[in-house]
Amino acid sequence: MKLIVTGGAGFIGSALIRYIIENTNDSVVNIDKLTYAGNLESLIEVVDSDKYLFERVDICDAEELKRIFKQQQPDAIMHLAAESHVDRSIDSSSDFINTNIVGTHHLLEVANAYWMSLPPEKKNNFRFHHISTDEVFGDLGDSPGFFTEKSSYAPSSPYSATKAASDHLVRAWHRTYGLPILITNCSNNYGPYHFPEKLIPLVILNALEGKKLPVYGDGSQIRDWLYVEDHARALYTVITTGKVGETYNIGGHNEKTNLEVLKCICSLLEKFAPNKPENVGHYEDLITFVDDRPGHDVRYAIDAGKIEKELGWTPIESFESGLKKTIEWYITNPQWWKRVLDGSYSRERLGNTNSQHMDQKLKKITEGTKRVL
Ligand code: NAD
Numbered sequence: 001m002k003l004i005v006t007g008g009a010g011f012i013g014s015a016l017i018r019y020i021i022e023n024t025n026d027s028v029v030n031i032d033k034l035t036y037a038g039n040l041e042s043l044i045e046v047v048d049s050d051k052y053l054f055e056r057v058d059i060c061d062a063e064e065l066k067r068i069f070k071q072q073q074p075d076a077i078m079h080l081a082a083e084s085h086v087d088r089s090i091d092s093s094s095d096f097i098n099t100n101i102v103g104t105h106h107l108l109e110v111a112n113a114y115w116m117s118l119p120p121e122k123k124n125n126f127r128f129h130h131i132s133t134d135e136v137f138g139d140l141g142d143s144p145g146f147f148t149e150k151s152s153y154a155p156s157s158p159y160s161a162t163k164a165a166s167d168h169l170v171r172a173w174h175r176t177y178g179l180p181i182l183i184t185n186c187s188n189n190y191g192p193y194h195f196p197e198k199l200i201p202l203v204i205l206n207a208l209e210g211k212k213l214p215v216y217g218d219g220s221q222i223r224d225w226l227y228v229e230d231h232a233r234a235l236y237t238v239i240t241t242g243k244v245g246e247t248y249n250i251g252g253h254n255e256k257t258n259l260e261v262l263k264c265i266c267s268l269l270e271k272f273a274p275n276k277p278e279n280v281g282h283y284e285d286l287i288t289f290v291d292d293r294p295g296h297d298v299r300y301a302i303d304a305g306k307i308e309k310e311l312g313w314t315p316i317e318s319f320e321s322g323l324k325k326t327i328e329w330y331i332t333n334p335q336w337w338k339r340v341l342d343g344s345y346s347r348e349r350l351g352n353t354n355s356q357h358m359d360q361k362l363k364k365i366t367e368g369t370k371r372v373l
Pocket of ligand 1: 037083188190
């Protein structure tokens with residue numbers, strides 16, 4: 001099977017591509033604009049594979065999307081490209097509207113026209129898999145319940161509102177035109193190659209450098225955490241065995257308050273990074289409470305019973321085992337996050353600096369290797 005993956009240079013998209021290339025016979029065409037969140041160095045493990053092709057394209061560019069569909073003749077598309085950071089959406093929402101809503105619309109139009117033109121067998125097997133978030137359901141507040149596939153939509157932030165809009169568009173293209181779609185709504189992910197502005201990598205890296213560990217409000221907000229490699233396996237399970245038109249919730253059964261997450265990271269760091277910066281007695285002393293984010297949801301929690309019962313997927317990692325792997329990865333891969341934090345990766349991508357310290361492999365991927373599959 002040949003898959004188009006959008007947003008494949010992002011955190012989850014790169015985990016998905018690594019999973020597919022390393023565990024299946026399928027090939028992948030990665031369409032990514034390379035915004036600040038896209039990082040081709042997260043794909044270093046697969047870049048030499050004959051089954052992998054990169055196209056630096058904006059999903060808002062319908063002509064380029066048409067060209068890629070025509071040239072590549074994909075069997076399915078997995079759509080992850082998005083603006084994904086809630087704080088950024090509060091500061092400025094236009095990129096969120098453009099990519100998450102307008103971009104998804106372009107992709108639906110191009111995929112639908114392509115699908116309609118296919119011969120019967122290929123048409124029958126084609127899938128459009130839209131990857132979304134549990135944040136579309138809004139806030140569970142004090143309720144002890146869980147989000148199910150039937151929960152109503154009540155997004156709180158500009159980010160989640162644009163994701164909700166894109167979910168509605170995808171369902172409408174199924175209902176109106178018959179496009180064979182699948183939707184997944186997933187809880188918070190964490191793991192290797194996570195951009196350091198997100199909570200877990202931010203806390204790990206700040207702690208290693210002896211910087212403050214910010215926690216919004218009193219840290220009592222609850223999130224349901226899923227290890228990114230469990231998510232990648234779930235997505236592949238859905239695209240290969242999910243029922244057309246259905247939605248599947250994906251979650252890790254790991255509800256934690258943000259404060260619990262910080263304390264868990266600090267306690268693991270005491271073990272894995274005992275040589276602390278001079279100003280640090282205990283990592284936990286670095287925890288600092290900051291003003292809460294506006295409209296901050298209190299609790300998200302996923303009921304993942306449907307994907308477990310119907311498709312046989314369950315997460316492998318517990319929060320503790322996944323967090324241990326994540327911390328070990330950040331400790332042993334400083335070259336990845338240091339180049340993100342000091343901006344050298346972005347500058348090289350834009351061609352503004354020399355690339356003396358890059359080895360041949362990094363040079364090749366940052367230039368965006370194109371190969372015919
Ligand atoms: P990310 O921000 O790490 O990556 C997004 C990728 O999309 C980047 O590589 C970026 O360059 C690319 N992109 C952005 N705009 C683009 C455009 N106009 N055209 C082409 N590419 C573009 O995001 P992520 O955390 O990997 O999330 C991937 C998807 O999963 C998103 O749709 C997100 O809503 C969803 N999701 C994320 C989480 C989470 O915890 N991170 C949880 C549930 C669902």
